[in-house]
Amino acid sequence: MIRVLLADDQHLIREALAMMLDFEEDLTVVAQCGRGDDVLPAVTAHDPDVIVLDIEMPGLDGLSVAELLPGRAMLILSTFARPGYLRRAIAAGVRGFIPKDASSAELAEAIRRIHAGGRYLDPELAASAMMAGESPLTDRERDALALAASGASVADIASRLHLTEGTVRNYLSSAITKLGAPNRLTAIHQAQRMGWI
Structure with missing residues (x-):
């Protein structure tokens, strides 16, 4: 069983995702967080196999949380599919990045692949990030x-x-x-x- 932690500030979306993932035979949601600063204590308490993070959350944004959890299997699930976010997520060690309009089957597959040590990137976002180039800002x-x-x-x-x-x-x-x-x-x-x- 793959143990999943969900972090999203929108309660309805988080609950719906948890229900959809719990229908999968090999996935179980062991913790849910509505704030970014609640993720680290939840990771310590529940030791999830995969952490699914939204970007825009109160307390700490998902990218900042990812930077604080090196070596963890993490996936960004966000409506903010911006090239710079993808680059920052990858630099923080995140292995997956998909938009919130992805299907539940795609999310489940992404979690499985990340748990197995692979990567799962939305192809359109990956192409946009490559075309956008690096940030020119220091x-x-x-x-x-x-x-x-x-x-x-x-x-x-x-x-x-x-x-x-x-x-x-x-x-x-x-x-x-x-x-x-x-x-x-x-x-x-x-x-x-x-x-x-």
Whole structure:
């Protein structure tokens, strides 16, 4: 029996997924989490074979959770099928990434394949990621742009990143230039659309 942990902040979706997976003879859902910061304690308590993560969750997003669980068999199941998310997930050791509109049979097959040590990537998303290329942003530019996207002021970003305000402005300006955007708001939207922040 393959033991599965489901993490998704949408209760109805999580419950439906759990019911569908429990119909499979070789799968059982041993834990469910509605917040990203609940996943690590649930992994410790239930020791699942495969962890299925949504990306957008309160507490910690699914990609951040994946980065905290190296060596675990993990699958991202998300409506946000962005190339940058796929690249970040793979860098964190995630072995599967499929959209939420996949069939229950496809999800079950993905879990089985990941449990067996393989990979399962949505072909359209994989092709998009290859065509999109790498993010042109440095880690600091990405951090500054992500904080700006959350509404933080330059002073707040400087405080959070332990930088001067001038350095933050330079990072933001560099990110805008690299993305070929006319302004910060457009740069934020472009980076979000690609999954780079």
